[in-house]
Amino acid sequence: MNRSLPAADRYDAIVVGARVAGAATALRLAHGGRRVLAVERGRYGSDTLSTLALMRGGVFQLNRWGVLERLLATSPPPIRETKFHYADEIVPFALRSQDGVDALYAPRRAVLDAQLVDAARAAGAEVVHELRVVDLVRDVGGKVTGVVLDDPRHGRWPVAAQIVIGADGADSVVARRVGAPVERAGRRASGVVYGFFAGLGRTGFHWHFNTGVAAGVIPTHGGLACVFAAVPSQRFEAEIRRDLAAGHARVLGENDPALAEAVAGARRVGPLRGFPGRPGHLRRAWGPGWALVGDAGYFKDPITAHGITDALRDAELVARAVRRGTKAAFAEFQALRDTLSQRLFEISDEIAGFDWSLAEVQALHVDLSREMNREVIALRDLDSGADL
Numbered sequence: 001m002n003r004s005l006p007a008a009d010r011y012d013a014i015v016v017g018a019r020v021a022g023a024a025t026a027l028r029l030a031h032g033g034r035r036v037l038a039v040e041r042g043r044y045g046s047d048t049l050s051t052l053a054l055m056r057g058g059v060f061q062l063n064r065w066g067v068l069e070r071l072l073a074t075s076p077p078p079i080r081e082t083k084f085h086y087a088d089e090i091v092p093f094a095l096r097s098q099d100g101v102d103a104l105y106a107p108r109r110a111v112l113d114a115q116l117v118d119a120a121r122a123a124g125a126e127v128v129h130e131l132r133v134v135d136l137v138r139d140v141g142g143k144v145t146g147v148v149l150d151d152p153r154h155g156r157w158p159v160a161a162q163i164v165i166g167a168d169g170a171d172s173v174v175a176r177r178v179g180a181p182v183e184r185a186g187r188r189a190s191g192v193v194y195g196f197f198a199g200l201g202r203t204g205f206h207w208h209f210n211t212g213v214a215a216g217v218i219p220t221h222g223g224l225a226c227v228f229a230a231v232p233s234q235r236f237e238a239e240i241r242r243d244l245a246a247g248h249a250r251v252l253g254e255n256d257p258a259l260a261e262a263v264a265g266a267r268r269v270g271p272l273r274g275f276p277g278r279p280g281h282l283r284r285a286w287g288p289g290w291a292l293v294g295d296a297g298y299f300k301d302p303i304t305a306h307g308i309t310d311a312l313r314d315a316e317l318v319a320r321a322v323r324r325g326t327k328a329a330f331a332e333f334q335a336l337r338d339t340l341s342q343r344l345f346e347i348s349d350e351i352a353g354f355d356w357s358l359a360e361v362q363a364l365h366v367d368l369s370r371e372m373n374r375e376v377i378a379l380r381d382l383d384s385g386a387d388l
Contacts (some may be wrong), residue, residue: 040128146255185281195270
């Protein structure tokens with residue numbers, strides 16, 4: 001099923017990428033009756049680099065779309081408390097049930113992405129995996145009118161669409177081909193190493209901060225916890241990249257010796273993975289015949305673990321713009337995306353620089369919480385979208 005080719009040579013919309021942002025966009029477009037093709041170069045149900053965490057806006061969206069029930073059937077642990085650790089100080093936050101959200105979740109990406117793909121297919125979208133988009137098709141006026149697909153068995157061929165939506169990550173082919181300008185660039189980046197551990201015995205989200213370092217414990221499927229350690233990208237390259245295990249243990253110890261001891265006594269499942277970091281970007285989000293969602297349009301440092309939530313948000317916003325189909329609608333999509341993203345982007349960039357005192361990073365987290373609440377209010381206040 002997943003290695004099949006597109007069934008047609010023309011669609012209302014082609015979504016390039018079918019992970020969180022792309023599958024969610026295909027789902028919302030299919031809900032609106034559009035004939036949608038989503039093309040993903042990876043395998044169905046494969047893993048990818050991710051913080052995993054779904055914040056309240058993300059859970060709210062999945063619930064509103066009818067996907068949360070599907071996800072809960074896979075038994076991700078509910079997360080109802082978050083603890084921020086600033087050296088020896090612990091600041092707890094209990095989740096307040098609101099807007100149909102009574103818990104947060106951190107599903108494995110192989111599970112979440114597959115659930116969104118399945119929901120998109122059930123809504124009528126066509127989703128094809130292990131197929132690459134290598135170029136765009138344009139009309140004589142320069143408007144994007146389709147994509148060029150590439151398959152080792154069948155060569156290259158064009159498929160037409162009224163709009164092409166790039167949801168293909170920070171190194172987006174669509175963004176490169178249309179020359180989408182970066183309208184705001186980050187100045188800092190964190191390097192992260194993470195792995196999955198069994199037997200850690202911690203519930204809830206735990207975010208640890210100490211001078212020049214950060215770490216997190218994120219409960220996920222199968223009784224595992226994702227444990228990450230983060231430092232400035234320059235330190236990652238200099239000290240950690242060549243020996244991820246030693247770097248992971250060292251940074252955890254600098255954060256919290258008790259955390260490091262607990263992780264040392266747990267059982268690691270699978271390899272450690274490293275991300276050297278990259279500065280964030282806010283690209284122009286649309287143009288003639290194209291739009292960008294997810295990391296393709298808006299990437300911020302993962303230190304704030306908000307990327308999945310914003311990808312789901314922007315899938316909703318771009319689908320609404322496609323429904324209206326006017327330049328004004330797409331301009332409004334970008335304006336709202338930028339309004340909801342600017343401060344989140346700035347906070348993530350500041351924290352990723354590690355040039356803060358513990359009091360300063362605590363204040364940034366208060367600001368972050370305020371911005372996350374503002375995002376949920378904006379999503380809640382959108383019209384019901386019953387016809388979308």
